[in-house]
C-alpha cells in the first residue's frame with residue numbers, strides 16, 4: 001500500500017491562509033486508487049502529480065468540514081469524466097449527502113458508482129483494501145470517523161481524544177497516520193495534540209507514526225522538531241508530513 005499526501009495543513013488558518021497545501025491523501029493498493037478527505041486544491045494537486053482522477057475507485061470522507069471536503073464535488077465530476085464514466089464509490093457520513101448541511105451536490109449523486117453511509121464498526125471493500133470505520137470521534141458536533149485500512153494503516157482523523165479509542169483502534173499496525181493539529185492540548189477545542197499522539201502511540205504501538213494536519217502552532221515550532229519529540233518519547237519512528245510526501249506502508 002502506498003500513501004501520497006497532497007498536503008499537510010490542518011484547521012482554518014494553516015489551510016485557508018495557504019501556509020501549506022491541504023487536499024487530503026491518496027491510497028494506492030494494487031489497481032485501487034482511493035482519495036481520503038479531498039480538501040481544497042485536491043483536484044489541482046492531482047493534476048500536478050499527473051494522477052488521472054478517472055482512476056479513482058473510491059472517495060472516503062471522515063467528516064464534512066471544508067478542509068476535508070472542499071473538492072469533493074469537483075473530484076466526482078472529474079473522476080466520472082463529466083458523467084461519461086462510472087464515477088467513484090463514495091463512503092461518507094450521512095450528513096454529507098442528506099439534510100440541511102449536505103455538501104454533495106444532489107445532481108452529482110447519479111455520477112457515483114455507489115454510496116455507502118458510514119457507521120461505527122462497518123466495513124467496506126474497495127478492491128483489495130478493507131476499510132473499517134473504527135470509531136466515531138467527538139469533533140465540534142460534526143459526525144466524524146477514524147479508519148483502519150486492511151489493519152495495516154490507521155487514519156486517526158480530527159477529534160477530541162477519548163480513552164475508548166485505545167481499545168478500538170487496531171494495535172501494531174504498520175503506519176499510524178494522525179491528524180496532529182496542535183502542540184498543546186486545548187480544553188475546548190476538539191482536535192488532537194502532541195500529548196494525545198504520544199498516548200495513542202504508547203498504547204497502540206504502531207511500527208511508524210506519520211503526523212500531519214498541522215496548525216500554525218505546529219508549523220511555528222517546526223514539524224521536524226515535533227516529530228523528533230514524539231519519537232524520543234515513544235521510541236517509535238515518527239515522520240512529519242510534507243506536501244506531496246510519498247510513503248510505502
Ligand SMILES: [Zn+2]
Nearest residue numbers: 010011067158
Ligand atoms: Zn481538519
Ligand SMILES: [Zn+2]
Nearest residue numbers: 063065139158
Ligand atoms: Zn474538522
